[in-house]
Amino acid sequence: MKNLTFKQLRYFEALARHGHFRRAAEACGISQPALSMQIKELEEEVGIELFERGARQVRLTGFGEEFAPRVRDILRSVDELGDLARVSRDRLVGRLRIGVIPTVAPYLLPTLLGKLSLLHKGLDIHVRETQTPRLLQELEEGRLDTAIVALPVSEPALTEITLFTESFVLVRPGADEGKPVPDPEAVREMRLLLLEEGHCFRDQALSFCNVDMRAAPPRDFLDASSLSTLVQMVDAGIGVTLIPEMAVPVETRSAGVSIARFREPEPSRTIGMVWRRTSPLAKQLLQISEAVRHATDALRQPRPVPSATAPATTPPTMPSAG
Amino acid sequence: MKNLTFKQLRYFEALARHGHFRRAAEACGISQPALSMQIKELEEEVGIELFERGARQVRLTGFGEEFAPRVRDILRSVDELGDLARVSRDRLVGRLRIGVIPTVAPYLLPTLLGKLSLLHKGLDIHVRETQTPRLLQELEEGRLDTAIVALPVSEPALTEITLFTESFVLVRPGADEGKPVPDPEAVREMRLLLLEEGHCFRDQALSFCNVDMRAAPPRDFLDASSLSTLVQMVDAGIGVTLIPEMAVPVETRSAGVSIARFREPEPSRTIGMVWRRTSPLAKQLLQISEAVRHATDALRQPRPVPSATAPATTPPTMPSAG
DNA sequence: GGTTTTTCATAAGGAAATCTTATCACAATA
């Protein structure tokens, strides 16, 4: 069975159906001798005669009868292989493993997942929510297909594409509403609540306040594990914090806190999508990045943030490593 | 999917398993470039990349992951095709459709079927019991694989092989035990009970009595539909009959009839097996004919038939057409 | 930082397979 070919099985099937060499050959688009030879070869391969050649008719032998349904099964499976490919050609199919950092995930995913599963019906989406370094590692190990993180990642093995840039806003107790917006140095002197070690957003916030991240934290920072917690801590009067614009609608829904935009240059971060440069999904991932962009556009359309200054024009990018 | 080959699928499987072109190629017994080309061609065929070539590793794409189990399925089916063939190589497999004339069937089949199904485990044996002309027709139409009939059949499209020759014996009432054995002409004058029209054995019996078969039956023959019935009629004192040797043990088991051998030349018939000259089962059928011969040897070993003369040496063959 | 190594892709030529046309052999039919 070493040199069995698909052609032989197709020819076999045709001959079994037509019971006639010339007609079967015609159906296969080859000459009658070619068919004869391939059938003969198949029979040699198998070691048993498959057809009984009568002077007036060709019919399957008993063994051929046993052989035929199996062959048909195989040919059908191969056809299905083709179907699968055809259907998947320009659609993403199967599993899409997407990683998202925690300061983006809760705000982006609800909208994004809906859009994606609508766009790619039957797509099996796996989401991994963790911090950037782990995401990048899993990406490079092939355990993720793409990740949504703050740019730049500066990994030569990865392609990065910008999704959007968003400002950070100050979250302070409701009572502070309307007070002048502090400048970075002033924030540093306030009780600044931050995410725990490892979140890139923590570093971005610190950087904004010109804190040397390698040095010890300037004050008795309280570390929270989510933006939600941070806002609740602000609400409790423990201090102030920064959150990305995208988080505002969700996180200030019912909290007694006030939001203030900074003066220019506003702090901001750029969120992007990355994938292995070698990934054959590039085209589809690009497509997905569009979907993400649309999803976030919708998220950032309503801007209920009272602006203390004119809206920012070209905000500087924050460091994102980590 | 028109030019997909098994090789490509095998190579695909190997590459998916090894994740390494050179090693996979080695496992397939080909050179690395050959593998590269076939994989590339497969990917072109499919229209989607199946592998993601990293600098340090080769791994399946998402689509490849969907593709792989189907491919493995197909390869397994093909292997099973090979297994099926290997197992069937020198064994008869599947269905064996065997036709037997009614004056042989009841005596031969019990032994034969046991032997056959022992010899070819899993063989699906179909038996057709009917008269010679129908058997031959079904044989030629491919609805039977072989038939056991009285020879000769003289059909150029059929191969015939002799199984055995057996004598006919006279069955008469038990009271006639020991009486002189009548010669053919005398039998003609007795009330000779025969099988109904169509049985070759009827013609053979008539022929023995030198009755012209084309003429009207000489006397008020009573036609029975089986040898069993004939013997029971003899037992009832209605007349005498002839039966083949093979039927003696079974048919005279409990009847009050006596058996007498004829003087030489004993009447006899030759039973043989026939099949289409084109049948690829020839080899196996020959094998089966051996089994039949052994089965009948065993049947004819005990000869409880009182012999009126010395045993026959070269009995003349009877006509068998019909 | 440059060199070596590893790995897959590409190129060119040769071997093997597959196909085509032409022809044969056989048997059924007229």
Next chain:
DNA sequence: TATTGTGATAAGATTTCCTTATGAAAAACC
């Protein structure tokens, strides 16, 4: 007996497939 229909065979052309040799890119090493 001649004719027709059928599959098998033969010889040459074509296509596919494989090998060796080489290239390019990235990783590992010194």
